[in-house]
Amino acid sequence: MTSAPAKPAVSPSDRFRSVQRRTLAVLSAAQIVGGVGVAVGLALSSVVVDELSGSTVISGFAGTATVLGAALLALPTAKASGMGGRRAGLSLAYVAALTGCAISVLAISLGTWPLLLAGLVLVGGGSAGGLAARYSATDLAPKERSARHLSLVVWASTIGSVAGPNLAEPADRIGMRLGLAEKAGPFAFAALAFALALVVIVGFLRPDPLRLAREADGRRAGETGRTRTISTAWQTLRTTPMARRALVMIAVSHTAMVSVMSMTPVKLHHDGSNLDVIGLVISLHIAGMYVMSPVVGWLADRAGKVPVLILGSALLLAAAALAGTAGHRVWQVTAALVLLGLGWSCGLVAGSALVTESVPIERRPAVQGLSDLLMNVCGATGTIIAGVIVGLLGYGVLGLVVGVMVALAGLWLTLVRRRGGPAAA
Template identity: 50%
Template sequence: MTETPGAPDATAAVPPRPIPVPAGPELTALRRRIQAVLIASQILGGLGIAIGVALAAVLAKDVSGTEALSGLASTATVAGPALLAMPLAALMASRGRRSGLVFAYLMGALGAGVVVLGAVLDSFPLLLVGLVGFGAGSSANLAARFAAADLAEADRRGRAISTVVWATTIGAVLGPNVAAPAGESVSGFGIPATAGPFVWAAGVFLVAAVMVALLLRPDPLLTARALAGPEDGEAAAGRSLKAGMRAVRASTRARLALVTVAASHTAMVSIMSMTPVALSHHGAGIQLIGLVISVHIAGMYAFSPVMGWLSDRLGRLTVIGLAVGLLAVAALLAGTAGASHGQTALGLFVLGLGWSAGLVSGSALLTDSVPQAARAAVQGLSDATMNTAAGIGGLVAGLIVAQAGYGWLNVVGACLLLPMAALAVRGAVRPGALKA
């Protein structure tokens, strides 16, 4: 076949559609709209997770026939985001936040559906597989905090992250309260009442996926890259997961941020997961245990905007130091509470505050510390690290309490803060040691 000189090659790749580059008032309006969509999706995502988690252990006990295996429900839901974090990071690095968030919500919806199927078929292995997928839905809520930082000004990044984290409070509070109606709603369909919340969770995740797909436009991560200027081949190659790992190794600040997020999350999960057991050993009933956990959740989310504001005004290092102090005080209060339920509740509230300070300041510092091209990969590495560490911490926590007691668990939890404290002190005493 003879080609006409100068004619376009029909087999040539179609160039990607250029991302619009907003500026001035247009960029300000876009930031507000993106944040509003992320807040709404956080509320839905938090609601979906909280509806299912409320009765996950009970459903696992009913299907397995033994309380000994009911704890695997929590392990499975924690494993979900740990397993999905790196593939999700790779997807976001190549396709943007919207594709990643939609995928994570769809995984959560699919997992919830498999949970319901496992309950109907009375299959415990199928139930656990579904819970892993269901837990993966929370990856969207974790990733959304970084999506909020994509277009935020550097001096407002902490507040942007914390506002989206705070939105989870609404869903987390509403979720357990609608678990009972959700169970009643499926009574005529041959579905166990304890699986009803997962039917609703699947629907909530689907709504969140559709909303993000339709409204999170233009994509915040791709827009941030466009604002940073055109990329050459080397910059595009820097979006790979290997490049993200290299970026962390090259930056002391990024390593501090990674340690901060992982240590704060692991200490919180380890202590919190065994607090109901400790309370029950001292005569607390289900209602009191639920109240203590609610107080803890309030500490985690309700004050995150304060942590974001402090992180922006006083600096990331200062709030990381605050996180170390709060988590250490929480371990002291909870570990020495004994039969004092009020002191345990106070300890869990402070534990939530410390987690919030560590997550917000660590996430902001991580975003500050790596090049634009590597951010999505590094952020995925952070989420994979924190969830894997927390999953291991949750398993080890049970062994520590069984062999040595709840007090020693809090001692171990406080020891997890030592690397985080050492790096933060090093950066405060020798600012040059924390190279970007």
């Protein structure tokens, strides 16, 4: 009697590939539903704050509160990831966003805008989770495909970002039918979206990609979680010049993008464009940010991360030049916003992949968290400074200032790369 042939053993590389495919699917699903929550909540936040406070100036703090929340939650998310893996970090971010939506619903019901702003700070956890998810896609990715895997998760944000604002009005009608205050429905719907994203992460992000990658690298889970996140990140950056360059380019790309994008609706409105035109321009800008991200990821893996960062700087410079000289030409503003989105995509995808591959795996969550913190702080600062520049000097001067900033950063990166030779590339 012959025994049945033994099943062939599964190699570690085959197991990693299988887990990585599942990880990408789970992260993409969470990005879609979480992105809906972010977009629905942001669609009406400034309008609601304006109505509750009676002040257009105060309404501007709605967007600032959300960006500030994303910045404040970046390091706790990284800390939780360092201690318990990606599932713990992403869960923390989505729980914060869910709590923020509940507080926002309560604030609207009570008619108090300070409480609503507090809730919006926690809603920023949704953005923090979305940013952290892109790094989660690289833990088990082969080095030659890290940018592509990261870009797939970034691309998944497109669906939520586009669909979310269109769901705000139906959510408001349903909310009022259920007895909620006017304009509280979208925040309740956003809470459901974040809850679903939380279920997806907790229930299906198994095995945890960061824990598995650490095991393969011989590291103990939570090994760096007991250290201080910021000090760990700064110590790593001091000895990793390539990671420093990546962080600078991510921050510059994001600052340039949000500075011009945040003031473009105001510029178009002052030029006499209606809401349909403004909405179309912003939609095309969002498409530029996300739709081409898989192509950007492929290019970063094939041509190199630093060349794509330089390409992103060139696109951002072209966008700033077009925006600054557009005058009343809507088509030129639209072209500028599309290029602005593409340049941002190059900076985010290539920069994030370069950060990941430049630092040891046990220090990645700390450096990645610091990257997201700086990115959001620079973004929030950029919107404030952009408003001052446009208010005092005009939209054209904003284009000039952003162009100079991007040109200096791109020139610096190019010169550093040439001095460093092949190793710097």
